[in-house]
Amino acid sequence: MLSRTADCLFWLGRYSERAGNVARGLAATLRMAMLAQPLSAEDEWRSLLIATGSEPGFLAKHPAPTAEAVIHWLTLDLDNPSGIAACVEAGRRNARTVRTALTVDMWEAINDTWIEFRRLDPSVTKGDRLPGFLDWVKSRTLLFNGAATDTMLRDDAWRFVHLGTMLERADNTARLLDVRHAAFDASGGADASHYAQWQAVLRSVSALRAYQHVFHARLQPQLVVELLLLRKELPRSLLACYRSVESVLDAIADNNGGTRGACHSLAAQLHASMRDTETADILEQGLHGFLTGTIDRNIELGQQIGLLYLNGRQP
Template sequence: MLSRTADCLFWLGRYSERAGNVARGLAATLRMAMLAQPLAADNEWRALLIATGSEPGFSAKHAHANAEAVVHWLTLDLDNPSGIAACVEAGRRNARTVRTALTVDMWEAINDTWIEFRRLDPSVIRGDRLPGFLDWVKSRALLFNGAATDTMLRDDAWRFVHLGTMLERADNTARLLDVRHAAFTPAAEGDAAQYAQWQAVLRSVSALRAYQHVFHARLQPHLVAELLLLRQELPRSLLACYRNVEAVLDAIADNNGGTRGECHALAAALHAQMRQGKVDAVLAGGLHDFLTGTIDRNIALGREIGAFYLSGQRS
C-alpha cells in the first residue's frame, strides 16, 4: 500500500474516533458542571480542555474557561484541530482522498455526516439542544466504526483505519483518567464529590454500565482504574487498545515482508505493561506518573508509526 494512502486511512480512523471522544467528554462534563458550584463548574470545563489537549490553543484565544466558550471551542470552532468541526472536516478530506479504498457504507457514513454538519445551525450547541447534538455526533462516529467493522475486507486498508482508531482511543482514555487522577488517591475514598468524579470518568468512555457488569459493586476508585487500564473486556481500556495496536502492526508487517521497526517494539512494550500490570501497584506508584508516561509513549508510538509506514505526521 502506498504510504500516502496508509496515512489518509490512519488519520481517517483517528479523526472519526476523536470526534466521538470529544462528544462523550463534553456530555460527561456538562453533567458534572450542572452539579457543581459556579467556580467548580469552570474547573470542570478547564479539565476537559486539558483532557482533549486543546488548552493552549483555547487560552490563546479566550481569557476564561466558561461553559459557552469551551463548548464552542470543542464543537464548532475550526481553529481547534481537536474540535468536532475540525475532525469532521479532516476526516471527510482524508476519506475523499482514499475513497476507492473505502466501502460504500463507510464513505456514505463520513460524507453524510460532513453534509449534515455543514447544514447545522450554530444554535445547536446552546442550552437544551446541546445534549441532542452530542448524541448525534456520538451516533455518527459509531455508524462509521460499524460500517468499517462490518463491510471492510481485512486487508491493509482495514488495518490502518483500525490502527488509527485504537491509538486515538488509548490516548483519550489515558487523558480522561489522568485529568481526574486526584480522585483516585486513598484520601478520596468515601468522598461524595469524588464519587461523582469516578462516574464522570466512566461516562466519558461509555463504561458506567460496563463497570456494574464486571464488578457488581458500588463505585470504588481502584476498580474504576482497573477497568479503564487493565481489563481486556472493556474495548476502551488501555489493555484492549494496545492489544489491538500490537496485533494490527504485526499483521501489517507480516503482510509486507515481515520487516519491523521501533513502532512494533513500542507497541509490544505498551501491551506488555498493561497485560502484566496490577492496579494496586499502579496506584501505589502514582497514577498521574503512570498515565503521563503512557501518554508520552503513545505520542512516541504515533510518531514511530508515521516514520515507518506513513508519509507524514499530523496531530
Template sequence: MLSRTADSLFWLGRYSERAGNVARGLAATLRMALLANPLSAAEEEWRSLMIATGCDPAFRTRHAVLTQDAAIQWLTLDPGNPASVAACVEAARRNARTVRTALTVDMWEAINDTWIEFRRLDSSAIRGDRLPGFLDWVKSRTLLFNGAAADTMLRDDAWSFLHLGTILERADNTARLLDVRHAAFAPEAAADAANYAQWQAVLRSVSALRAFQHVYHARLDPKQVAELLILRPELPRSLLACYSRVEQTLDAIASTSGGARGECHRLAGALHAKLRYGRIDGLLADGLHEFLTGVIDQNIALGHEIGSFYLNGRQP
C-alpha cells in the same frame, strides 16, 4: 499499499474517533458542571476537559476567561480549534475522499452524510437544550462509521491502518481522561459525593458505566474504576485492550509487508506487556498520574514511529 494511502486511512480513523471522544467528554462534563457547586468547581470541570482534549493552550491564547459557552463553542463548532468536532469531521471527510476507492460504499456514505449534515448546522445547534441532542448525534455518527467499517471492510492493509488509527486515538483518550481526574483515584482520596461524581464522570466519558456494573456488581470504587479502564481486557476502551489490538494490528501489517519491523513494533509490544502484566495495586502505589503521563508520552512516541516507518510522517 502506498504510504500516502495508508496515511489517509490512519488519520481517517483517528479523526473520526476523536470527534466521538470529544462529544462523550462534553456530555459528561456538561453533567458534572450542572452538579458542581460553587461556580469555581464548574469552571474546573471545563478546564479538565480542555486539558484532556489537548485544547487548553490554544484556548488560552484566544480567550481571557474560561466560560461554559466559550468552552462548548471551542470544542464543537470552532474551525480554529483543530480538535473541535467540526474540525475533526472536516479532516475525517477530507481523508476519506482521498482514499474513497479503499472504502466501502457504506463507510463513504456514513462519513460523507455526516459532513453534509454538519455543514447545515449553525450555532443554535449547541445552545441550551439542543446541546445534548447534538452530542448524541455526533456519537451516533461515529458509531455508524465504525460499524460500517467493522461489518463491510475487507481485512486487508486498508482495514489495518484504519483500525490502527482508531485504536491509537482511543487509547490516548482513555489515558487523558483518567489523568486529568487522577487525584480522585489516589489511595487517600475520600469516598465522598464529590469524588463519586468524578468516578462516574470518567466512566460516562468512555461509555463504560454499565460495563462497570456488569463486571463488578458493586458500588463505584476508585480502584475498580481505574482497573476497568486500564487493565481489564474485556472493555474495548481499556488501555490493555487498545494496546493489545495495536500490537496485533502492527504484527498483521508486518506480516504482509515482508516481515519488516521498526521501533513502532517494539514500543507497541512494550506498552502491551507493561499493561498485560501490571497490577492495579502497584500502579496506584507508584502513582497513577506518573503512570498515565508515561503512557501518554509513549503513545505520542508510538504515533511518531508509526508515521516515520509506514506513513508520510504527518502529525495531528
C-alpha cells in the same frame, strides 16, 4: 500500499474516533458542571480542555474557560484541530482522498455526516439542544465504526483505519483518567465529589454500565482504574487498545515483507505494561505518573508509526 494512502486511512480512523470522544467528554463534563458548585464549574471545563489537549489553543483566543466558550471551541470552532468541526472536516477530506479504498457504507457514513454537519444551525450547541447534538455526533461515529467493522476486507486498508482508531482511543482513555487522577487517591477519604468524578470518567468512555456488569459493586476508585486500564473485556481499556495495536502492526509487517521498526517494539512494551501490571502496583507508584508516561509513549508510538509507514503527519 502507498504511504499516502495508509496515512489518510490512519488519520481517517483517528479523526472519526476523536470526534466521538470529544462528544462523550463534553456530555460528561456538562453533567458535572451542572452538579458542581459555581466556584468549581470552571475547573470542570478546564479539565476537559486539558483532556482534549487543546487548552493552549483555547487560552490563546479566550481569557477564561467559561462554559459557552469551551463548548464552542470543542464543537464548531475550526481553529481547534481537536474540535468536532475540524475532525469532521479532516475525516471527510482524508476519506475523499482514498475513496476507492473505502466501502460504500463507510463513505456514505462519513460523507453524510459532513453534509449534515455543514447544514446545522449554530444554535444546535446552545442550551437544551446541546445534549441532542452530542448524541448525534456519537451516533455518527458509531455508524462509521460499524460500517468499517462490518464491510471492510481485513486487508491493509482495514488495518490502518483500525490502527488509527485504537491509538486515538487509548490516548483518550489515558487523558480522561489522568485529568482526574487526584480523585482516585482516596487516602484522605472519599466524599460525594470523588464519587461524581469516578462516575464522570466512566460516562466519558461509555463504561458506567460495563462497570456495574463486571464488578456488581458500588463505585470504587481501584476498580474504575482496573476497568479502564487492565480489563480486556472493555473495548476502550488501555489493555484492549494496545493489544489491538500490537496485533495490527504485526499483521501489517507480516503482509509487507516482515520488516519491523521501533513502533513494533514500543507497541509490544505498551501492551505488556498493561497485561503484566496489577492495579495495586499502579496506584502505589502513582496513577498520574503512570498515565503521563503512557500518554508520552503513545505519542511516540504514533510518531514511530508515521516514520515507518506514513507521511509523518502529527496529530
